[in-house]
Amino acid sequence: MNCTYRLANKVELADQSSPYRPEQPWFLPPHRRIETIYEAIADGVTCEGGRMILITGGAGYIGAHVALQWLGNGEDVVILDNLCNSQRAAIERISTLAGKRPEFIQGDVRNRRLLDNLLRDYPIDAVVHCAGLKAVGESVREPLRYFDTNVGGSLTLCQAMAQAGVFHLVFSSSATVYGDCATLPINENCATGQPTNPYGMSKLMSENIMKSVASSDPRWSIGLLRYFNPIGAHPSGLLGEAPTSTPNNLLPYLLEVASGQRAQLSVFGNDYPTPDGTGIRDYLHVVDLALGHVCALGALRDRHGVSIWNLGTGRGYSVLEVVSAFEQVTGIKIPLRIEARRPGDIARCWADPQKALEELGWQASRSLHSMLADAWRWQCNQLGQVDVRQAN
Numbered sequence: 162m163n164c165t166y167r168l169a170n171k172v173e174l175a176d177q178s179s180p181y182r183p184e185q186p187w188f189l190p191p192h193r194r195i196e197t198i199y200e201a202i203a204d205g206v207t208c209e210g211g212r213m214i215l216i217t218g219g220a221g222y223i224g225a226h227v228a229l230q231w232l233g234n235g236e237d238v239v240i241l242d243n244l245c246n247s248q249r250a251a252i253e254r255i256s257t258l259a260g261k262r263p264e265f266i267q268g269d270v271r272n273r274r275l276l277d278n279l280l281r282d283y284p285i286d287a288v289v290h291c292a293g294l295k296a297v298g299e300s301v302r303e304p305l306r307y308f309d310t311n312v313g314g315s316l317t318l319c320q321a322m323a324q325a326g327v328f329h330l331v332f333s334s335s336a337t338v339y340g341d342c343a344t345l346p347i348n349e350n351c352a353t354g355q356p357t358n359p360y361g362m363s364k365l366m367s368e369n370i371m372k373s374v375a376s377s378d379p380r381w382s383i384g385l386l387r388y389f390n391p392i393g394a395h396p397s398g399l400l401g402e403a404p405t406s407t408p409n410n411l412l413p414y415l416l417e418v419a420s421g422q423r424a425q426l427s428v429f430g431n432d433y434p435t436p437d438g439t440g441i442r443d444y445l446h447v448v449d450l451a452l453g454h455v456c457a458l459g460a461l462r463d464r465h466g467v468s469i470w471n472l473g474t475g476r477g478y479s480v481l482e483v484v485s486a487f488e489q490v491t492g493i494k495i496p497l498r499i500e501a502r503r504p505g506d507i508a509r510c511w512a513d514p515q516k517a518l519e520e521l522g523w524q525a526s527r528s529l530h531s532m533l534a535d536a537w538r539w540q541c542n543q544l545g546q547v548d549v550r551q552a553n
């Protein structure tokens with residue numbers, strides 16, 4: 162499709178138009194959909210019902226689940242990803258699961274010309290910006306690359322969107338922007354802290370850019386989604402996190418120990434002021450997280466300025482609780498070694514998710530057991546194993 166579009170009409174669709182499929186319960190039945198009808202003005206072609214959502218980083222772990230939600234809800238999706246931390250196979254898997262192909266453009270979110278063309282050639286009316294680099298340790302070693310990609314990418318994207326007249330943006334932010342928050346649970350009014358690493362700083366800087374952009378022009382509606390600790394995989398076992406190097410995060414590392422790729426799990430500190438001495442985090446299922454994006458964009462359509470939502474469950478689990486739950490779910494014993502605290506780690510972190518519930522109607526519903534069972538199913542599928550013990 163190589164034409165430009167102008168907004169022709171907006172039609173509110175009735176509830177029964179929802180493409181919710183009970184046999185695929187991971188798809189959210191949208192309670193309300195606004196369909197936007199575009200008209201091609203450059204070449205006389207009329208493209209009806211052509212609203213599309215651009216998902217940057219849509220081949221990655223979270224972006225792929227987000228893309229799947231939208232496709233499953235009958236929406237059209239364009240994915241932009243340079244595949245620096247993902248594979249084209251993810252696009253095939255998304256298509257298989259959704260029964261519908263996203264448009265895929267392999268390219269860099271910092272490429273302004275590419276973004277201009279993309280926003281001109283597709284009837285995109287909203288963007289979910291997941292593209293970015295996310296390894297905390299790597300960001301300490303290569304801060305310039307992190308600022309360039311994460312801050313530069315956000316900046317270029319906002320510039321291109323403003324020029325194209327696209328003002329709805331959902332941003333993948335992180336609870337890391339709170340730093341070591343003095344009060345728990347963490348709500349959106351907690352001051353953003355001083356992130357201890359360039360990755361965290363890059364998220365806070367991107368948030369600040371977006372806040373300034375939104376204050377400069379009332380047409381902007383931006384949702385900053387502060388994710389807590391997303392884990393798990395699609396229940397089909399076909400989509401999940403695929404680290405390309407040694408994992409830094411707890412769950413991907415644990416999965417590699419469970420599947421015999423690593424000898425043991427290091428527990429970083431058992432002397433924290435927590436009941437068992439190990440760090441506590443708010444783990445949430447990646448499918449719940451993806452649903453949060455759909456709800457957030459729905460809410461942004463009636464809002465202006467910047468809205469901030471925590472996406473977490475509101476409940477924390479310690480490292481040892483996660484390991485124990487994993488052992489129960491899979492029947493696999495995980496060899497552990499207690500080590501020193503990891504620099505920069507905090508003792509406890511969990512969300513107050515009330516604002517997302519009140520304003521978005523979103524609530525994480527999947528249990529820790531589901532997160533672990535789904536993650537293990539994905540891991541077994543990747544390794545070509547068939548026996549996923551008790552993973553249900």
Ligand code: NAD
Nearest residue numbers: 218221222223242243244245246247269270292293333335
């Ligand atoms: P991921 O690495 O799996 O996905 C990111 C995707 O962005 C990858 O497919 C990568 O190829 C792509 N990408 C990177 N740089 C790009 C560029 N310059 N141009 C185009 N594409 C580019 O990571 P994820 O876990 O899916 O995280 C998605 C977003 O959510 C990131 O912005 C991350 O910082 C944020 N986030 C993740 C977590 C987490 O624990 N996974 C927590 C909080 C926030």
Ligand code: WQD
Nearest residue numbers: 295297335337409410411412414427428429440442480506
């Ligand atoms: C969880 C707990 C560790 C690994 C990081 C980023 C954050 C966000 C999510 C992107 C902690 C312990 C871990 C291991 C362990 N990412 N642990 N052994 O540190 O909460 O957050 O990822 O935005 O920005 O900082 O997550 O999974 O690394 O750690 O004992 O091998 O597990 O000490 O208590 P974290 P994590």
